[in-house]
Amino acid sequence: MRKIRDVLRYRSTTDLSLEAIARALKISKGVVAKYLRLSEAASMGWPLPEDYDDLALERLLYRQAKARSSSFIEPDYARVHQELKKKGVTLALLREEYRQATRERGDQYTAFCTRYRAWAGKLKRSMRQIHRAGENLFADYAGPTVPIIDGQTGEIRPSSVFVAVLGAPNYTEIGHKRI
Structure with missing residues (x-):
């Protein structure tokens, strides 16, 4: 957690870029961005309150992230699969309906398609039939x-x-x- 404090301190007290902060703290640029995103979601600024130890800081940051992610609503992929069989229905149309039904708490289009295709890939489809040439x-x-x-x-x-x-x-x- 010491690194989170340092990231917040560097970002608030210097004009260093994310890459420069990452080099100074010997962590990746992605980790710096993640810590800043978590602190922004928790409405946390610098300086931190004095009663915040590392454990309290971690709880605050990750509790906010967990609360935000728990509002995600999983689509009904079986219904999506059935709707796709109808004429003129596309994944883009179904995703838009899903987004409106969940009031913006659903997947983005790419994630929606990726999750649907992963779900559909688990369906067992086989219908082996033997036909003699010219018979049917x-x-x-x-x-x-x-x-x-x-x-x-x-x-x-x-x-x-x-x-x-x-x-x-x-x-x-x-x-x-x-x-």
Whole structure:
């Protein structure tokens, strides 16, 4: 804890940069920044009250950090996973809804995506099926319609795209069906 006192003293009484304070105290620049961030969160200035021993200082700094982090609200990843199956739903949209629901106490976008992907990575997904070549054909709708323009009349008609796959590897066929 002696280093925290020294960091606060150097920062308040000198014009040294974080890097210079780190060199003077033989600690990393990140540790200096962390101590300053903790002291700012605890609204602690210099000089410290005389009744603050190292233990009291540590409790004050880390209690504030713990209280701040305990307000974090974990998203319901199962619901996020189900919502992503709906048309037009993205992780950015779900994260924004989550942020509004938690009143700004949730993850940032990158952390939200990272945590969701870690959660989704633990899901067991397997459906092993054996298909003989040419025996089965699997077709699926490939998304929203695409416009097809008639070259003679200029009429624009929507067209759905379907993908068909034979039930054996390396046999694929892509076709278009007009609606």
